[in-house]
Amino acid sequence: MKKHSFSSITITGIILILFISSISLAQPNITSSIVKIYTVYNKHSYYRPWQMMGQESISGSGCIIGGNRILTNAHVVADAMFIQVKRAGMAKKYTAEVEIVAHECDLAILRVKDKSFFAGAMPIEIGKLPEVGDTVATYGFPEGGEELAFTEGVVSRVEHQSYSHSEANLLCCQIDAAINPGSSGGPVIMEGEIIGVAFQGGYGENIGYMVSVPVINHFLEDVKDGKYDGIPSLGVPWQKIENQDMRLYYKMRDEHTGVLLNKIYPGSPAKGILRPGDIVLSVDGIDVANDGTIRFRENERTFFGYVIQNKFLGETAEFEILREGKVLKEKIKLTIPTNFCRLVPPEQYDEVPRYYIAGGLVFQPLST
Missing domain, CATH: 2.40.10.10 (Trypsin-like serine proteases)
Structure with missing residues (x-):
C-alpha cells in the first residue's frame, strides 16, 4: 500500500477547502440575479440653469430582490432619460424605469414591466451587517x-x-x-x-x-408606502469636549461624557428645545462619548447620530442633556432629513435648478 506523508495530505486538504470556499461564494443562483444597467442621462447645467449639459451614458450594476425589483445605486440612474438592464449570462436587454430613488443614501429601486426578464431568477435576500474580518x-x-x-x-x-x-x-x-x-x-x-x-x-x-x-x-x-421620506437629522452642529478646561467651564462632572452643541440651525426640530451650550450626554439612553461616538458593537464605536439615523421621520428621540450644571431630559420629534439645514445644498439630481441667471443677476426663491 502506498503511503502519503502527513504534510502532503494537509496541504492537499487546505487547497481543497479553499477551492470549495471559493466555489461557495460564487453561487449560480446568485449570478443569475445580477444585473447590468445601461443609463442614458442628461444633467442640468448649474452655470446655465436654462440649459441641459447634453446626453451621456454610463453603466452600472444591480441585483434582483424580492417583489421583482432591482436594487442599485442612485448615482447609476441619476438624471436618467432612458434605462436598459440585462441579466448576467443573458443577451437581451429590457427597458427599466426608476421606481424609487434616494440620493441621500445612494440607493434606488428599478422596475421592469416585462415579467419575462425575471424568469428563472431567484431574488437575493438581505442579510445582516458583517463583522470586521468577514x-x-x-x-x-x-x-x-x-x-x-x-x-x-x-x-x-x-x-x-x-x-x-x-x-x-x-x-x-x-x-x-x-x-x-x-x-x-x-x-x-x-x-x-x-x-x-x-x-x-x-x-x-x-x-x-x-x-x-x-x-x-x-x-x-x-x-414601502411608495415614496422616500429620508433619514432623520437633528440639524445641530456640535463639537468634541475632551478639553478639561472646557469640561470645567460647562460644569461637567467626572462621570459626564458628551458633546457640546454650538448652535441650532433654522428649521431644526430641536429649535426651542435644545440650546447652544447644551451638552448632549445620551440619546435614547445610549451614552455619548466626549469624541462624539457611541458604543456600536463589541470593540467598535461610531457617530452618535447613528441612533437618530435608525429612526424614521415623525418618530421621537429622547435626549439627556447637561444645561448649566443640571441634567435634563427632552424629547424631540424628528421632522427633517439629512442635509436639510445646509445653507448651500449638495449637488442636486433629477431636479430643475431653483434659480435663474440674467444679466449677471441671480434670481431665486427666498426662505421665510
Whole structure:
C-alpha cells in the first residue's frame, strides 16, 4: 500500500477547502440575479440653469430582490432619460424605469414591466451587517468587459463615512476588494445574502466601500408606502469636549461624557428645545462619548447620530442633556432629513435648478 506523508495530505486538504470556499461564494443562483444597467442621462447645467449639459451614458450594476425589483445605486440612474438592464449570462436587454430613488443614501429601486426578464431568477435576500474580518464577495460589471466579474475581499472597517454622491455621513463598510467604475450598485454577498451595495472606491489600492445593511433596510422599509421620506437629522452642529478646561467651564462632572452643541440651525426640530451650550450626554439612553461616538458593537464605536439615523421621520428621540450644571431630559420629534439645514445644498439630481441667471443677476426663491 502506498503511503502519503502527513504534510502532503494537509496541504492537499487546505487547497481543497479553499477551492470549495471559493466555489461557495460564487453561487449560480446568485449570478443569475445580477444585473447590468445601461443609463442614458442628461444633467442640468448649474452655470446655465436654462440649459441641459447634453446626453451621456454610463453603466452600472444591480441585483434582483424580492417583489421583482432591482436594487442599485442612485448615482447609476441619476438624471436618467432612458434605462436598459440585462441579466448576467443573458443577451437581451429590457427597458427599466426608476421606481424609487434616494440620493441621500445612494440607493434606488428599478422596475421592469416585462415579467419575462425575471424568469428563472431567484431574488437575493438581505442579510445582516458583517463583522470586521468577514470574507465577502462583490459582483458587478466593471468597465473593461461585458461579462460578470467576481471578486473576494475582507471587511476592513465598519464606521460612518461621507457618501460621495450626497455628502451625507452614514454608516458604511470598507472592504479590500477594488470597486471600479461600472461596479457601482452591485451586491456584496456573504453566505448567499446581500450584506452591502458597492458604491464608491477609496484612495489607495484595493479600498472600496459598500452601503451597509442598516442603511439598506432603512431605505426598503421607508419606501414601502411608495415614496422616500429620508433619514432623520437633528440639524445641530456640535463639537468634541475632551478639553478639561472646557469640561470645567460647562460644569461637567467626572462621570459626564458628551458633546457640546454650538448652535441650532433654522428649521431644526430641536429649535426651542435644545440650546447652544447644551451638552448632549445620551440619546435614547445610549451614552455619548466626549469624541462624539457611541458604543456600536463589541470593540467598535461610531457617530452618535447613528441612533437618530435608525429612526424614521415623525418618530421621537429622547435626549439627556447637561444645561448649566443640571441634567435634563427632552424629547424631540424628528421632522427633517439629512442635509436639510445646509445653507448651500449638495449637488442636486433629477431636479430643475431653483434659480435663474440674467444679466449677471441671480434670481431665486427666498426662505421665510
